[in-house]
Amino acid sequence: MEENKGLIKGRSVQKSNVMKVYIKRLLNNSLIKRCIEGYNAGIGSVFMLHRVGSPASRVLSGNRNMFVSPEFLEETISYLKSKGFSFISIDELYETLTRKKKFKKLISFTLDDGYLDNYVEAYPIFKAYNVPFTIYVTTSFIEGNTIPWWFALEDILNNSDLLELEDGNRISISTLAEKEHAFFKFREVLLTEGNPQKKFEQLFVNYKDSIDLQKYAKLFLNWQNIETMNNDPLVTIGAHTISHPVLKRLEGPAVTAEMNDANVILQQHLQKPVEHIAYPFGGHVEINKEVIEHAAAIGYKTGVTTLSGNVFMTHRNSLLSLPRIFMYEMDVPQKIEDAMFQNNFVTNRGKRIIKL
Ligand SMILES: [Zn+2]
Structure with missing residues (x-):
């Protein structure tokens, strides 16, 4: 049988x-x-990036995926420009959709979390090509009071051959394959919680003393970097919550607090309204319609997800659940067009209007 x-x-x-x-x-x-x-092209694409730079040799694939090299970013901008694409800010995308202006071949660059390399590596490239972009900032990463667990988990896995969990469980992680497997396994476990950081601290309590919050804070922008970029009309600063939670798994008031308090903190630093948000993790598992409704009630004008797809005029009815195109390091910039038009067509099984 x-x-x-x-x-x-x-x-x-x-x-x-x-x-x-x-x-x-x-x-x-x-x-x-x-x-x-x-x-499948719609009026354009919102690109999703995280880090711009070259990963160190021991970076596990789960974190390596976040990197795009400065060279690839520059070549891709240059290639898309030569193909007649225009680069717009998230505000201009909002205007295009709400004023029913018909355009095509639009691209809006967005970067999540608020990494320091966005300022050091990406900003000069965007500036040189006059390309607007948005950085969605997780405020507690900037302030260094929340562990970005994906880095701490990677360090724990890289620095030992045997994991010792709080419940006494021991897991062999001596080979790279075991470390890679463990990273994704724990990622899955952590994302079942509203507050993955808290769960991480519980599971890895034995490693508490080795976790250096300051080391991780240095990977992120500081308020001065953010305020400098905020003065540049090319840059939009958006919110990415206070602590990067799994919003769908939090109670209503906590969902509102994560999105509203981040807005308040950012506004205090920027001295202007913060009208755009990216939902952490941003897929079907991590957000739902209620989360979107909370974002609307707070007053956000647009919200970007991690659902893969392009923007169509009909998205004017779902401005708070816009799909994006994940930009990763490719061998040639021409492949970005496959990511924009072909790959999501296959994964979405031919469905082109993607929203929550
Ligand atoms: Zn994020």
Whole structure:
């Protein structure tokens, strides 16, 4: 019985692999590619980035994914410019959607969390090409009073061969494969909690003394960096909550506090309204309609998710759940067009209007 099941499963895996190869072949046909692009492009794309720089050699893949090299960023901007794309701020995207101006080939760059490299590496490139961009800031990372657990977890995994958890459980992490596996496994566990930091501190209480909050705070912008960029019309500072929680798993008042208090703190520093937000983690598992309603009630004009897709005029009815295109390091800048038009078409199974 078990064997039979295995056989059937094996066949269906084979079938879906054949299907994938077939779809990939189809997507390599330039006429089909152009058709999908025409259907799936909408008015433009909001790019999602995190870090701009080169990862150190021991960075685990879960954190490595966040990096785009300065060279790739520059080449991609230059390539997209040569292809006739225009770069707009998130405010201009809002204006385009709400005033029903019909445009196409628009790109809005956004960077999440508020890393120092956004100022040191990315800002000079955006400035040189006159490209507007938005940084969504998690205020407690700037103030250094919350652990960005993905870095602390990586350090713990890299610095030991055996994990000793609070419940006495011991897990071997001597090989790179084991460390990679453990990173994603713990990530999954932490994201089942509203406050993953708290859960992290509980699970890794044995490592409490080795966690250097100041070390992690240095990876993030300081208020002076933020205020300097805030004075540049190219830069929009948006909110990314106080502590980077899983909003969907928090109670209503806590959801509002995370999004509202971040807004208040940012406004105090920037001396202007903060009207745009990015939801931490931002997918179906981490946000829902109630979260979006809280953001609307606070007064945010736009909200960006991590759902993959392009922006269409109909998104004027769902400004607080805009999809984005994940920008990662690719071997050639031309591949960004596959990420924009083809890849999400496949993952979304042909559905083009993506919202929560
Ligand atoms: Zn984030």
